[in-house]
Amino acid sequence: MKVALHNGVNGMEIINKPMPKLKKDEVLVKVKATGICGSDLLHYKKNSHFEKKPGGHEISGEIVGLGEGSPKELFGLNVAVDLICS
Numbered sequence: 001m002k003v004a005l006h007n008g009v010n011g012m013e014i015i016n017k018p019m020p021k022l023k024k025d026e027v028l029v030k031v032k033a034t035g036i037c038g039s040d041l042l043h044y045k046k047n048s049h050f051e052k053k054p055g056g057h058e059i060s061g062e063i064v065g066l067g068e069g070s071p072k073e074l075f076g077l078n079v080a081v082d083l084i085c086s
Contacts, residue, residue: 001016001017001019002014002015002016002017003015003016003017003054004054004055004056005052005053005054006026006040006043006044006052006053006054006055006065007052009045009046010044010045011044011045012044012055019065020035021055022065022066022067022068022070023067023068024067024068024069025067025069025070026067026070027063027065027066027067027070027074028063028064028065028066028067029061029062029063029064029079029081030060030061030062030063030064031059031060031061032060032061032062033059033060033061034056034057034058034059034060035058035059036054036055036056037057037058040056041054041056041079044053058081059081060078060079060080060081060082061077061078061079061081062076062077062078063075063076063077063079
């Protein structure tokens with residue numbers, strides 16, 4: 001999957017990462033839209049300790065993968081993600 005990472009002042013890079021292995025009760029969301037907030041812009045414009053961090057934690061997309069125990073009815077749903085912690 002492609003990931004956009006902040007890599008210093010006014011810098012971004014696109015890298016390829018392997019798809020994550022889903023854990024029990026997790027779902028995989030294919031991002032279709034993301035918002036860039038004030039914190040993201042601050043880290044982009046200043047060299048911060050958040051280098052090599054993906055920006056955009058306000059996302060929406062489609063559930064394209066289900067971990068063990070996730071209800072099958074969730075597959076294909078469009079969702080908005082409240083917060084990303086990892």
